[in-house]
Amino acid sequence: MIPATFDYAAPTSVEEALSVLAEAGDDAKVLAGGQSLLPILRMRLNAPEKVVDLGRVEALRGVRDGGDHIAIGSMTPYSEVVGNALVQEHAGLLAKAVETVADPQIRHRGTVGGALVHADPAGDVGAPVLALDATMVVVGPGGERTVGAGEFFHDLFETAVADGELLTEIRIPKHTGWGSAYEKFVRVSHQWSIVAVAATVKAEGGTITEARVGLTNMGSTPLRATAVEQALVGKGTADLADACAAAAEGTNPPSDLNGDADYRRHLATVLTRRAVQHALGG
Amino acid sequence: MTAVDDRPTTSPEIGSARRRKEDQRLITGRTKWTDNIQLPGMLHLAMVRSPFAHAKIASIDTAEASAAPNVVRVFTGHDIADIQGVNITAWPISPDQKTPDHLPVPLERVSHTGEIVAVVVARSAAAARDAAELVDVDYEELPAILDLKEAANDAVLAHPDLGTNKSAFWQLDSAAQGSGGDVGEAIEKARQDGIVIEREYRQQRLIPAFMEPRSTVVDPTGEQVVMYSATQVPHILRFCIAATTGLPESKIRVIAPDVGGGFGGKLQSTPEEFATLAVARKLGKPCKYTETRSESMISAHHGRDQWQKLTLTAEKDGTVTGLKVDLMADLGAYAAIVGGGVPVLGAWMFNAIYKFPAYQFNCTTYYTNKTWVDAYRGAGRPEATFAIERLMDELAAEVGVDPLEIREKNWIKHDEFPFTSVAGMTYDSGNYEAATARAKELFGYDELRAEQKQRRESGDPVQLGIGVSTFTEMCGLAPSRVLGSLDYGAGGWESASIRMLATGTVEVITGASAHGQGHETAWSQIVADRLGVPFENVEVLHGDTQIAPKGMDTYGSRSLVVGGEALVRAADKVIEKAKKFAAHSLEASVDDIEFSAGQFTVRGTDKGVGISDLALAAFAAHDYPEDVEPSLDADATFDPVNFSFPHGTHLCAMEVDTETGATKMRKYVCVDDIGNIINPLIVEGQVHGGLVQGIAQALWEGAEYDEQGTLVSGSFVDYTLPTAADTISFVTDHTTSPATSNSLGTKGVGEAGTIASTPAVVNAIVDAVRDRGIDDIEMPCTPERVWKAIQSAGGRQGAGVTPTQQPHFDEGTPNQDPSAGTTDGAVQ
Numbered sequence A: 001m002i003p004a005t006f007d008y009a010a011p012t013s014v015e016e017a018l019s020v021l022a023e024a025g026d027d028a029k030v031l032a033g034g035q036s037l038l039p040i041l042r043m044r045l046n047a048p049e050k051v052v053d054l055g056r057v058e059a060l061r062g063v064r065d066g067g068d069h070i071a072i073g074s075m076t077p078y079s080e081v082v083g084n085a086l087v088q089e090h091a092g093l094l095a096k097a098v099e100t101v102a103d104p105q106i107r108h109r110g111t112v113g114g115a116l117v118h119a120d121p122a123g124d125v126g127a128p129v130l131a132l133d134a135t136m137v138v139v140g141p142g143g144e145r146t147v148g149a150g151e152f153f154h155d156l157f158e159t160a161v162a163d164g165e166l167l168t169e170i171r172i173p174k175h176t177g178w179g180s181a182y183e184k185f186v187r188v189s190h191q192w193s194i195v196a197v198a199a200t201v202k203a204e205g206g207t208i209t210e211a212r213v214g215l216t217n218m219g220s221t222p223l224r225a226t227a228v229e230q231a232l233v234g235k236g237t238a239d240l241a242d243a244c245a246a247a248a249e250g251t252n253p254p255s256d257l258n259g260d261a262d263y264r265r266h267l268a269t270v271l272t273r274r275a276v277q278h279a280l281g282g
Numbered sequence B: 001m002t003a004v005d006d007r008p009t010t011s012p013e014i015g016s017a018r019r020r021k022e023d024q025r026l027i028t029g030r031t032k033w034t035d036n037i038q039l040p041g042m043l044h045l046a047m048v049r050s051p052f053a054h055a056k057i058a059s060i061d062t063a064e065a066s067a068a069p070n071v072v073r074v075f076t077g078h079d080i081a082d083i084q085g086v087n088i089t090a091w092p093i094s095p096d097q098k099t100p101d102h103l104p105v106p107l108e109r110v111s112h113t114g115e116i117v118a119v120v121v122a123r124s125a126a127a128a129r130d131a132a133e134l135v136d137v138d139y140e141e142l143p144a145i146l147d148l149k150e151a152a153n154d155a156v157l158a159h160p161d162l163g164t165n166k167s168a169f170w171q172l173d174s175a176a177q178g179s180g181g182d183v184g185e186a187i188e189k190a191r192q193d194g195i196v197i198e199r200e201y202r203q204q205r206l207i208p209a210f211m212e213p214r215s216t217v218v219d220p221t222g223e224q225v226v227m228y229s230a231t232q233v234p235h236i237l238r239f240c241i242a243a244t245t246g247l248p249e250s251k252i253r254v255i256a257p258d259v260g261g262g263f264g265g266k267l268q269s270t271p272e273e274f275a276t277l278a279v280a281r282k283l284g285k286p287c288k289y290t291e292t293r294s295e296s297m298i299s300a301h302h303g304r305d306q307w308q309k310l311t312l313t314a315e316k317d318g319t320v321t322g323l324k325v326d327l328m329a330d331l332g333a334y335a336a337i338v339g340g341g342v343p344v345l346g347a348w349m350f351n352a353i354y355k356f357p358a359y360q361f362n363c364t365t366y367y368t369n370k371t372w373v374d375a376y377r378g379a380g381r382p383e384a385t386f387a388i389e390r391l392m393d394e395l396a397a398e399v400g401v402d403p404l405e406i407r408e409k410n411w412i413k414h415d416e417f418p419f420t421s422v423a424g425m426t427y428d429s430g431n432y433e434a435a436t437a438r439a440k441e442l443f444g445y446d447e448l449r450a451e452q453k454q455r456r457e458s459g460d461p462v463q464l465g466i467g468v469s470t471f472t473e474m475c476g477l478a479p480s481r482v483l484g485s486l487d488y489g490a491g492g493w494e495s496a497s498i499r500m501l502a503t504g505t506v507e508v509i510t511g512a513s514a515h516g517q518g519h520e521t522a523w524s525q526i527v528a529d530r531l532g533v534p535f536e537n538v539e540v541l542h543g544d545t546q547i548a549p550k551g552m553d554t555y556g557s558r559s560l561v562v563g564g565e566a567l568v569r570a571a572d573k574v575i576e577k578a579k580k581f582a583a584h585s586l587e588a589s590v591d592d593i594e595f596s597a598g599q600f601t602v603r604g605t606d607k608g609v610g611i612s613d614l615a616l617a618a619f620a621a622h623d624y625p626e627d628v629e630p631s632l633d634a635d636a637t638f639d640p641v642n643f644s645f646p647h648g649t650h651l652c653a654m655e656v657d658t659e660t661g662a663t664k665m666r667k668y669v670c671v672d673d674i675g676n677i678i679n680p681l682i683v684e685g686q687v688h689g690g691l692v693q694g695i696a697q698a699l700w701e702g703a704e705y706d707e708q709g710t711l712v713s714g715s716f717v718d719y720t721l722p723t724a725a726d727t728i729s730f731v732t733d734h735t736t737s738p739a740t741s742n743s744l745g746t747k748g749v750g751e752a753g754t755i756a757s758t759p760a761v762v763n764a765i766v767d768a769v770r771d772r773g774i775d776d777i778e779m780p781c782t783p784e785r786v787w788k789a790i791q792s793a794g795g796r797q798g799a800g801v802t803p804t805q806q807p808h809f810d811e812g813t814p815n816q817d818p819s820a821g822t823t824d825g826a827v828q
């Protein structure tokens, strides 16, 4: 379909983008890869007066080594994240999750920052970012601030990024040497997750010393399965099931054509066990 | 003296796996799709559609929309009432069929979500779309009937003025028509001392989901009104327009330019086409309407949607004795062009390849306030094939034998052809034994059965199932006399013309309007062989009622078996004509002229002349026989005397992850007998695409409405169409029993894969979990449905399983924590 008419701006720096946004006020929308925004505009679910395209803000693109963390520019497309050596080495979980997003065309356009701000609970970026204890860098008229992943996701399609603000960077503490797996359950390959589980573990001699588990599409935001994380410490491949049985505790998954909430809760426990097992190299 | 060389080699074109000559333009898009067409002064349309499933249109305020920038005019149904015509059904299945008027733009009442209530015309598509949001329609909502079974109760009516939701009833009874015994007696007897299998199956609603959305351009500025449309049926469409709008047929030219798929979904005369025509005529300006995908999902006709009540009877040893079918078919809001005829087409196919002595088919059609339903790849035969192939598996389970054994016991043997079925159809040729033997071999049937057994015994969380479908179908629609006897509104012949051009090239005109099938290539191969001209010199023209004035278009796997035969007959007429020219130029008697590979020779001599030399001679007309016209061109119309009966054996292995309900195809083998093959590559494409569409019904697709009558699966996010990434590499092969109903010996292949594959997949899934007491899973077999079936059957223990016994869905990775035992019940 054809979107309603809008004005278009293509700033080349973060400062310029912020001032264009400030000028436009409530009626502006930021455009990153457009893989969520454009369908929304085309189906006329939203009709902003101005679209501010970040595509030419070079500073927002790329991955750099930040010492104890890696820093991913919000405009870095999925395809770059998947293939990036720093991400693979220090945040393998994110690379594995992002690899499952949609199809190559969409991964070529869609960005990590766009996905996080869009905050679709069925999206595949939130759970790994949450599990990896990332910190988001947000800039706005009042300057720069950082938000922990745990405080970033407020609700369905709602995050800590306010109107007039930009997400600029995602900082992920290095998880060097951790095993990881993203178990995504779908009916057809290009589908959003019915349920997915992001797991990354540190192990010594086959025994888990630290574990991080994030859940996709088990509520209105990505969720962290902290009870499972704690229960996994000290466990090995042979005794994961009990520790993973609580994966769905406290979750409130949706019911739709792909499955009802009970089925999703069941899937979460099975997929958590499988994800942890794969993360352990099993 | 020829301008173009005669064919250099004599290796036959028929049977050669030529790449399709039309593909370059189709794949690159550098061609005329309807939406690419731009005419001077052309206006653009946007449709205002009902958000309600059933509502009275109280009023429509178009003032604001009409005043919007670049808007030319806004039309309601009232504004075009005098010329909008109606969308007709060609097949009233009973004399007393109830058929509501189907106005393209209704005046009083909308009967399904997505029905058009107003048409906005603007100078750009964007302006039309903007203004469509400003049209203010006041609806008075009416109760809507959405569920097919509830529709039968008539408590809520889809069309209150009809007084009932029931449209028609149609029956075929083998005792009454004398083609078999009495099914009531068979059932009674089986209840005493035989086997009675009773099942109810659901054929879910599907969306054809052709790649190119529908688009129509109407140019009313010439003497004739020209309609370009993304349709499968330009000829039928022209007839429908003439029959209902008051435009004389001779003043209508319909052009189907290159069309991006249809699968039956473009076998229709649509409200959108009629509304565009009416508006263009009112304004006297070219108008274009192109639908969005969302509009396509709710307004283009859907397919399937049946409940099937089935009773199969057999002797204790598994010999079938009777089959009774009771269908409820959902027509949606209106009787579409084939309409009630679609489920009726299944009447001759439920009995399939088996020798039932008694048979009865009953079909009742109903209206609901949902999108109309019509032909979708296979149209009536997939539904029938699903039912019988599922039932044969149930019978095998009941008797306790292999599903292939029960089939073999009951099928028609190869030496019994031609065979007249209990439904009264005469199957001309086939060899079920040969196809099955080959399929088993390619499949590794016994090895997979052994693996299944081993997985069962070890309690593997991933179980294996094997599904069989030994299908046949009737296609090549259709003998006109048969259609007449069924009150179908047209014939089933096809037409072809051959024009021998002066410079040696050949124009072939076919009435079978291709929309992606590859007619241009296959027809060129046939003509090249028949006339002995180079493949490259043949040009195939179609899809324009002015260029190809006669035709019945493309659907029902008919183009080759009906249209191809018309082509052969036209070519033979060309040869007969050319013989006289040859005799004249070679100074011989016509009786002594022989024709082979493009050369006419005098028997017993080395004197000869090429066909293109004769074409030039006829064109120049300086010197030709006195008793003939100076032309080699010829037309032919072929009306088949019988249908075409392809068959095949499809074997499918499915893995079922009992922990999650996920299913994964492990292997798919099909050996189809489609008679002689003109182009193996095109056949391969038809089989692969057909298989995926059938597999998609089994696993992925389903059109679902909510209680308000909104299509929930209204986009490709929720209507889970598969892509290549979701399928495996199919193993395909053929056996060949040439058809006797056309001289090429060909049988239709366009729908075979779709018809055959659905039950093979579902049979395999059920087979994987049958030992748990499960005998059916509703389609699409989603992981949730499979898992819930396993849960309610009370899953078995998977304890004591060692890791090596646990091949996972993803090769090489274990499926389960070996010591964790089963996760059944882990949820609660």
Ligand SMILES: Cc1cc2nc3c(=O)[nH]c(=O)nc-3n(C[C@H](O)[C@H](O)[C@H](O)COP(=O)(O)OP(=O)(O)OC[C@H]3O[C@@H](n4cnc5c(N)ncnc54)[C@H](O)[C@@H]3O)c2cc1C
Binding pocket: A029, A030, A031, A032, A033, A034, A035, A036, A037, A038, A039, A054, A074, A075, A100, A101, A102, A103, A106, A109, A110, A111, A112, A113, A114, A115, A117, A118, A120, A122, A123, A124, A125, A161, A165, A166, A167, A168, A190, A191, A192, A193
């Ligand atoms: C067919 C299809 C299938 C898909 N399948 C999947 C899937 O399987 N898994 C999955 O995870 N996702 C899937 N997606 C969604 C995809 O991941 C999107 O790309 C992603 O959600 C948004 O990223 P984007 O860069 O395209 O953002 P855009 O669409 O450009 O923007 C999304 C939203 O974020 C805002 N925004 C973007 N960047 C910033 C920023 N730096 N600061 C502030 N606000 C910003 C925009 O204003 C907008 O509201 C699919 C999309 C499509 C079209």
